Amino acid sequence: MRKQDFTTDDHLYLQVAGGLEKMISEDVLRIGDKLPSVRVLSDEYGISMGTAFQAYYHLEGKGLIESRPKSGYYVRFNQHRFPDLPKMNQPAPLSHDISVKEMIASIYSDIASHNDKVINFALAAPDASLLPTAKINKSVMQALRNSKDSCISYEHTQGNTELRKQVARLSFNWGGKVKADDVVITGGCLEAITLCIKAITKPGDMVAVESPNYFGIFQSLENMGLKVVEIPASPVTGLDIDSLQQAIKKFSIKACVIIPNFNNPLGGCMPDENKKRLVDIITKSNIPLIEDDIYGELYFGKNRPRTCKYYDTKGMVMHCSSLSKSLAPGYRIGWVIPGKFMEQVKQIKRIHNISSPTLTQAAIAHYLQHGRYEYHLKNIRKALHTQCLRYLQAIIDYFPEDTNVSRPHGGFILWVQLNKKVNTFKLRIEAMKHNISIVPGKIFSASHNYNNCFRISFARPWDDEADYGMMMLGKIIKKML
Structure with missing residues (x-):
């Protein structure tokens, strides 16, 4: 690759x-x-030495290469070293009551710890250092200035009009053709999901x-007195659609709730053809x-x-999302299409809380208009x-x-x-003795599976403290074997 072969889509150093x-x-x-020296890389690619250094710095930040004093840059990691993927679990094809309340309550106290x-x-929230706090603060001040009553009055039940317009604009990213009137603003994504469940069950x-x-x-399902039918999912392709079809034949399923893109906690992303097939199945079965x-x-x-909503032609997909994972967790700005x-969702929203907070809606609407959200997302x-x-490299280095x-x-x-042999709820207890917090796998299932699994967030930037935490986790795990 020479300079004349570069595209204009990314910075030169990223392309190198x-x-x-x-x-x-x-x-x-x-x-x-x-690796070639910075000077040689500069000559080979026809770029400045500064750009060459940025390219190496970028790869070093990813942990793929390392700098050795007075020697240069060397390759230190290859993705072929990744461990095997988690094995796909096959939950029993039964409907379950749900009871992990006490365990979740104890974990929430750790998660919310300051x-x-x-x-x-x-x-599972982005570190504050990754967020445009100063720009959001400016948008809060501007929202107060722009409001006739300093945002002290109730907002419309459906949500701030400008914010709904901005959400509709964001839908272009996944190919959506959404109008502001199609959107209801909620207090985060979980409220959006809860409103939807209440509307149809x-x-x-x-x-x-x-x-x-x-x-x-x-x-949320437990609180509403609902039963769950657990469908196996892959860490690569998400929901197993064949298993869902079998469950639909066996049970009187009234709704389906999925996370198709980068599922929490498994991380799988459904291929687009699977999403289309899923929407076809639920539409024919009349299951929201x-x-x-x-x-x-x-x-x-x-x-x-x-998204699945992209393939929805009959209005059977209730699309929920929020800005909690990308912009402002504490502002609790979510939405549902x-x-x-x-009408059912709006009625339940009115009963539930009349409307979402006025100030945060106005502030985020202003930020989305003027704050270069797409640029922030790229970063x-x-x-x-x-x-x-x-984090993957740390698991390779420190875990069994x-x-x-x-x-x-x-x-x-x-x-x-x-x-x-490892019970991850006991692992959590031992880890907390060292001030390390994780989420055990058992709470991600109603049938009490995944006792030897746990979820870890890499939203925290990598530093010496994170390295120490992963090293200590590895030591604790090895002692439990």
Whole structure:
């Protein structure tokens, strides 16, 4: 690759780094190989020495190469070293009551901890250092100035008009053709999901969910007196559609709740053809599909994955998302595009909380208009991809050799599968003695599976403290074998 071969899509240093990364992944450059000096790389690619240094700095940040004093840069990591993927679990084809309340409550206390001594690998939210705090603060002030009553009055039940317009504009990223009137603003994505479930089910109904699945969804289902049918999912391709079809034949399923893009906690991303097939199945079966797309914008590749809503022509997909994972977790700005169930969702929203907070809606609407959100997304995706590689390398270096781990292409969650001798709830207790917080796998299932699995978030930037935390986790795990 020479300078004249470069495209204009990315910075030059990223294109140079991408070419070198490809050579590393294809074993053209192997672990231990010395890379050209900065000067030689500059001459070979026809770029400045500053650009060459940036390319190496980028690869070093990903942990793919290392700098050795007075010697140069060397390859230190190859993706062929990744551990095996977690094995796909086959939950029993039964409907389940849900009971992990006490366990979840104890874990929430750790997740919400503001104790600076805790190395928090449990929190599935971006670190504040990755967020445009100063720009959001300016948008808050501007929202107050622009409001006739300083945002002290109730907002419309459906949500701030400008914010709904901005959400509709964001739908272009996944090919959506959405109008502001199609959107209902909610207090985060979980409220959006809960409103949808309430709109289409009654106590005792059965709801199909992926297994494993986000424990907040299980809590919501339990609170409404619903039963779950767990459908196996792959850490690569997500929900097993054949298993869902079998469950639909066996059970009277009233709704389906899935996370198609970078599932929490497994990390799988459904191929677009699978999404289309899923929408066809639920449409023919007249089963509403509640889609949680909260991680969809945090992809590591070139293109955003499609949503199930993209393939929906009958209004059967209730698309839920939020900005909690990408912009402002504490502002609790979410939304639902409920399709044919709009009136039911709006009615439940009115009963539930009248409207979402006025100030945060106005502030985020202003930020989306003026704050260069797409530029922020590009930066946070790059940072999370780098952090993902760092955490994967730590698992390889510190955990037992028989450890399996997911390899997500977006989001910021890893699913770790250990030897069956390890109980990860006991692991969590031992880890907390060292001020290290993780989330045990048992709470991601209603059938109490995944006792030897746990979720770890790589939303925390990699530093010496994170390295220490991963090293200590590895030591604790090895002692439990």
